[in-house]
Amino acid sequence: MFSVKGGYRAGIAMVVLSATTLSARVFTDKAGNSYDGSVVNITDSVVTIMVPARGKFVKVPLASLSAQDRAYVESLGKRRANPRVAAKAAAKEAAGKTVASRSSRGASSSKLKAEYNLVDNFLTPWPRFISVPKAVHVRVVSQDKGKKRYVYHSPSFEFISDVALSTTIISEFGLMFEATREYCRKLPLSNMKAHVPKHQGRNRILLFESVQSYVRNGGHPNAAGVYVPSRNLILIPLQSLGVKKKGGVYNYDYQVSNSVLVHEIVHQLTDPEYFAHGGRGWFSEGLAQYCAETRYSRGGFSVSGVRERIKDYVVGTATRGGLGAKINAPDLEAFMLQSYQSFTGNAGVNYRLGTMITYYFFHMERDRRNLARFLQALKRGETGSQALKYLLNGRSFKQLERDIHNAWRSSGVVVNFQ
Numbered sequence: 001m002f003s004v005k006g007g008y009r010a011g012i013a014m015v016v017l018s019a020t021t022l023s024a025r026v027f028t029d030k031a032g033n034s035y036d037g038s039v040v041n042i043t044d045s046v047v048t049i050m051v052p053a054r055g056k057f058v059k060v061p062l063a064s065l066s067a068q069d070r071a072y073v074e075s076l077g078k079r080r081a082n083p084r085v086a087a088k089a090a091a092k093e094a095a096g097k098t099v100a101s102r103s104s105r106g107a108s109s110s111k112l113k114a115e116y117n118l119v120d121n122f123l124t125p126w127p128r129f130i131s132v133p134k135a136v137h138v139r140v141v142s143q144d145k146g147k148k149r150y151v152y153h154s155p156s157f158e159f160i161s162d163v164a165l166s167t168t169i170i171s172e173f174g175l176m177f178e179a180t181r182e183y184c185r186k187l188p189l190s191n192m193k194a195h196v197p198k199h200q201g202r203n204r205i206l207l208f209e210s211v212q213s214y215v216r217n218g219g220h221p222n223a224a225g226v227y228v229p230s231r232n233l234i235l236i237p238l239q240s241l242g243v244k245k246k247g248g249v250y251n252y253d254y255q256v257s258n259s260v261l262v263h264e265i266v267h268q269l270t271d272p273e274y275f276a277h278g279g280r281g282w283f284s285e286g287l288a289q290y291c292a293e294t295r296y297s298r299g300g301f302s303v304s305g306v307r308e309r310i311k312d313y314v315v316g317t318a319t320r321g322g323l324g325a326k327i328n329a330p331d332l333e334a335f336m337l338q339s340y341q342s343f344t345g346n347a348g349v350n351y352r353l354g355t356m357i358t359y360y361f362f363h364m365e366r367d368r369r370n371l372a373r374f375l376q377a378l379k380r381g382e383t384g385s386q387a388l389k390y391l392l393n394g395r396s397f398k399q400l401e402r403d404i405h406n407a408w409r410s411s412g413v414v415v416n417f418q
């Protein structure tokens with residue numbers, strides 16, 4: 001079915017938002033309601049559809065869907081390795097004795113703001129170095145060898161593994177998770193999910209010993225990790241991470257990058273409105289990849305130098321692939337407004353272009369407030385072209401293309417939009 005060696009590692013750049021968001025379409029029910037989105041979860045009787053334009057997840061009984069859509073959803077279910085096992089695992093997961101908060105699960109940013117008394121930070125300076133104290137406390141909550149369930153808590157995360165992890169690994173992971181949260185908190189993007197006070201809304205990460213169980217539980221075989229918005233869950237197989245098995249226990253390998261984890265955690269801490277049409281794809285993936293490309297070491301992120309790292313990622317290196325220093329890009333407006341399915345359909349190119357454009361708005365655009373206004377529009381529920389108007393700020397797309405072209409050209413990358 002899929003090979004762990006051939007192509008699996010190569011999939012790291014193609015980390016997707018969710019295992020099943022590749023199936024975006026317009027669903028219609030018998031009452032005539034339509035849902036433009038992607039299937040994120042299927043049980044025997046209910047399908048959950050992520051509807052970006054509404055910034056939320058909609059649960060629709062399978063029986064109420066049009067015959068065509070029902071057949072489609074059922075075919076998705078069959079394509080999974082074993083949907084019953086997956087559903088059972090999800091139910092078991094939900095029933096597990098954990099203190100992961102329900103409140104942060106898919107909650108809108110305005111709800112979180114009200115609940116935790118949070119404030120926007122669009123106007124704070126861009127961070128240069130972000131760090132958390134190295135002594136992050138990670139608690140072993142439970143270890144059940146029979147049930148293959150090992151639960152650990154850092155202040156803001158709950159991670160659950162199906163295999164025992166060494167003390168070093170859990171403290172290194174805890175440190176990285178908390179540092180990534182701090183990074184998301186310090187970025188002036190008003191991601192409220194990152195501002196939920198510690199201990200009050202633990203975000204869950206599931207770690208799997210085998211790729212098979214990762215896929216069975218909803219992971220995507222071609223992605224090194226996934227974030228499942230409907231469950232506010234990250235799923236990652238240990239093979240994607242810097243770990244090594246030694247004497248029956250997984251240990252930390254400092255030589256291997258854990259940028260996959262950073263990428264997925266950024267998704268998890270990004271407000272759901274930013275995944276709406278207009279931001280979904282180029283910005284949501286660009287932001288996650290921007291953070292993943294930032295140099296991380298022992299609880300600290302150094303933002304200085306990120307331009308060179310992103311340039312390496314975009315242009316390419318012998319080991320990572322890339323687009324070269326002269327890039328032919330599609331029409332910018334079409335690129336920003338394409339469906340997520342189309343975006344991930346050409347992941348190798350689109351993730352890189354999205355990261356370049358996101359970087360442009362972070363550091364090269366003359367007025368950073370254009371980005372803030374765009375994000376605020378998404379939060380108000382203005383999506384698609386309506387939201388992009390704020391990024392343009394009076395310019396045409398052709399003018400914006402020229403601005404991006406000129407800015408990156410002076411950094412040694414030529415991007416020509418069609």
Ligand SMILES: [Zn+2]
Pocket residue numbers: 015016017263267284285288
């Ligand atoms: Zn992603």
